[in-house]
Amino acid sequence: MRELLTETTARRSLDLSDLPPAEQAALIAARSQQLQPSADALAARIVSAAEKGRPFVAKFGIDPTGAEVHLGHSVPMQILSRFQRMGHDVVFIVGDMTAKIGDPSGRSDDRPALTDEDIEHNLATYREQVSPFFDFDRAHFRRNGDWLRKITLPEIIGITAQIPVSMSLQREDFRKRLDAGQGLSLAELMYSIVMALDSVEINCDLEVGGIDQFLNMQMCRKVMEISGQVPELVVATSLIEGTDGTGAKMSKSKGNYVPLTAAPGEIFGKIMSVPDRLVEPYFRALSEWLDAELAVAAERVAAGTLHPMDLKKVLAGEVTAAIHGVDAAMKARDEFAARFSRRTFAEVDDLPTVADLGVSVTEAVKALGFAASNGDVRRVAQQNGLRLVVEADGEQEQLSLTADDARAVLADLVKDRLDGKTGDYFLKVGRKLARIRAD
RNA sequence: GGCAGGUUGCCCGAGUGGCCAAAGGGAGCGGACUGUAAAUCCGUCGGCUUAGCCUACGAAGGUUCGAAUCCUUCACCUGCCA
Known part of the structure; x- marks a missing residue:
C-alpha cells in the first residue's frame, strides 16, 4: 500500500516534457470529458507552437470571490499541472471584472464589490489550498480588469454585432430560465463574451474549464475568430459528483464536498x-x-x-x-x-476531546460542534444515538444515554455509570466521536 | 409609463381568517442492516428552562377575539402592453 501510494503520488511531479505531442494529446484527451475540436488538433497545435518557437498557452479562469476550494476544483488543476509538466505555459485569468457580472452558470446572487486586498487575499488562499495539485510558481497570473476596463463601446458593438442572440440562447439553463419566466439579464448574456475577451487578450491556445463552462468556452472560440485569431482549443473536465451520492455535483452549497483544507x-x-x-x-x-x-x-x-x-x-x-x-x-x-x-477508539489519534467535564452532556456536545441546538441533542438521545463508551484492552462497552441523562453534568454521569471501570472514555454522538479526558 | 402576477421553513412546493410550527417531496440528522458503500425499513427534521412558552410564511403598519391567509405602504422579482 505504502509503495503504491509513494509511486502514484510521485507521478504528480513527473516531468512530461519529453512526451511526443501525439501522446500528450492522448493523455489529455483521456482525462477530459470533452476535447475540442480533437486530440489531433491539439497535437498539431503543440507542434506548430514549437515550430514557431513560441510557448503553447493554456488558460484557466479563476474566481477571486474567495469561495472555499474543494476536491472538485482540483480536477482542472491536475490537467493544468500536466500541461505545465509537458513544458507549456499556464496562464491564470483572475476574473476581477467578470466577478462583477457573476457567472450565470453558478447563479450566485451576491456579487460583492471586491477590493484589491480582498482579491490578493483570496488569491493567496486559493493558491495555498490548491498547491498540492499545481506548481503556481511556474505559472502566470493576469487580471482581466486590466484590459476589460479599457474596452470601448465601439469595440464591444463590433464584436457583438457578429454574434447571434440565438447562440447565447443555446444554453439550456438560459432557455429554462426564460421559459420559467425567471428572467435573464443582458449582463449575464454578455458574460461569455466578456470572458472571451480574455482569450483574445492572451491569444490563447487552449482553455481548460469544467464541463459547465463548455458553452462559455465555445463563445471564446467564436470571439477569437471574429477578432482574427485562431480559435482556442477547449478542454472540458468532468464535474465530480458529491460525496452524498445523490448525483449532484460536488459543491459547497450542497455540503457534499471535501474541502482541501480538511485534516x-x-x-x-x-x-x-x-x-x-x-x-x-x-x-x-x-x-x-x-x-x-x-x-x-x-x-x-x-x-x-x-x-x-x-x-x-x-x-x-x-x-x-x-x-x-x-x-x-x-x-x-x-x-x-x-x-x-x-472499533478500537483508543488507537485513534485525531479525535476531538472533551476537556471540561463540569458541564452538562448537552453543553459538551454543542461545544464539540456535534449538534447545533439542545433540541438536536435531545433528538439524537431519543433515537439512541447518544452513547457513553468505555474501552479497555480492546474491549468496549457502550451505554446509551437518554434525553434526561443529557441534561446531567458529564462528570457525574461518568462517575455514576462508569464508576469502577477503568480505561478510555469516549462520547459517541451519532457517527461522531470524541474522547473524554479522564481525570 | 400602464396593467397583471409573485415573494412560505436548508431547497422545491401546498396552503385564501381559527383544526398552521405550516401538507407533500428532496437534502440533512438518528436507528436497524452493512463495508461510515448501495438498496431497504423506521424515526426525526425552528428555538427554549419542552404537558408550556418564544420566534417565524419579503419589510413595516393596520383590520379582527384571532392573520401565512384581509387592507395600506415599501422593497425586490416576473409577465403582458407601450
Whole structure:
C-alpha cells in the first residue's frame, strides 16, 4: 500500500516534457470529458507552437470571490499541472471584472464589490489550498480588469454585432430560465463574451474549464475568430459528483464536498463514505493512475478478487497522500481501520476531546460542534444515538444515554455509570466521536 | 409609463381568517442492516428552562377575539402592453 501510494503520488511531479505531442494529446484527451475540436488538433497545435518557437498557452479562469476550494476544483488543476509538466505555459485569468457580472452558470446572487486586498487575499488562499495539485510558481497570473476596463463601446458593438442572440440562447439553463419566466439579464448574456475577451487578450491556445463552462468556452472560440485569431482549443473536465451520492455535483452549497483544507483523517473518511459507483470516476479525475491500471482494478473487482472497499481505501489513500503526503495518508488509513473496522477508539489519534467535564452532556456536545441546538441533542438521545463508551484492552462497552441523562453534568454521569471501570472514555454522538479526558 | 402576477421553513412546493410550527417531496440528522458503500425499513427534521412558552410564511403598519391567509405602504422579482 505504502509503495503504491509513494509511486502514484510521485507521478504528480513527473516531468512530461519529453512526451511526443501525439501522446500528450492522448493523455489529455483521456482525462477530459470533452476535447475540442480533437486530440489531433491539439497535437498539431503543440507542434506548430514549437515550430514557431513560441510557448503553447493554456488558460484557466479563476474566481477571486474567495469561495472555499474543494476536491472538485482540483480536477482542472491536475490537467493544468500536466500541461505545465509537458513544458507549456499556464496562464491564470483572475476574473476581477467578470466577478462583477457573476457567472450565470453558478447563479450566485451576491456579487460583492471586491477590493484589491480582498482579491490578493483570496488569491493567496486559493493558491495555498490548491498547491498540492499545481506548481503556481511556474505559472502566470493576469487580471482581466486590466484590459476589460479599457474596452470601448465601439469595440464591444463590433464584436457583438457578429454574434447571434440565438447562440447565447443555446444554453439550456438560459432557455429554462426564460421559459420559467425567471428572467435573464443582458449582463449575464454578455458574460461569455466578456470572458472571451480574455482569450483574445492572451491569444490563447487552449482553455481548460469544467464541463459547465463548455458553452462559455465555445463563445471564446467564436470571439477569437471574429477578432482574427485562431480559435482556442477547449478542454472540458468532468464535474465530480458529491460525496452524498445523490448525483449532484460536488459543491459547497450542497455540503457534499471535501474541502482541501480538511485534516487527513477527514479527507480519508469522506472519500470512504462515497458510493462505490463513484470510485472509478474519482480515480480518473483525481489520481494519476493510468487507464490500464484502472482496467485491471475494475476486472478484479468484477471477478471478486478485490473487495470494492479495499479499492476505495486505495483511492482514499491516494487523495489524502496528494494533499498531506504519504505518511499522513497511511496514518489516516490505520486510524480509519481502528475506528470503523476494529472499533478500537483508543488507537485513534485525531479525535476531538472533551476537556471540561463540569458541564452538562448537552453543553459538551454543542461545544464539540456535534449538534447545533439542545433540541438536536435531545433528538439524537431519543433515537439512541447518544452513547457513553468505555474501552479497555480492546474491549468496549457502550451505554446509551437518554434525553434526561443529557441534561446531567458529564462528570457525574461518568462517575455514576462508569464508576469502577477503568480505561478510555469516549462520547459517541451519532457517527461522531470524541474522547473524554479522564481525570 | 400602464396593467397583471409573485415573494412560505436548508431547497422545491401546498396552503385564501381559527383544526398552521405550516401538507407533500428532496437534502440533512438518528436507528436497524452493512463495508461510515448501495438498496431497504423506521424515526426525526425552528428555538427554549419542552404537558408550556418564544420566534417565524419579503419589510413595516393596520383590520379582527384571532392573520401565512384581509387592507395600506415599501422593497425586490416576473409577465403582458407601450
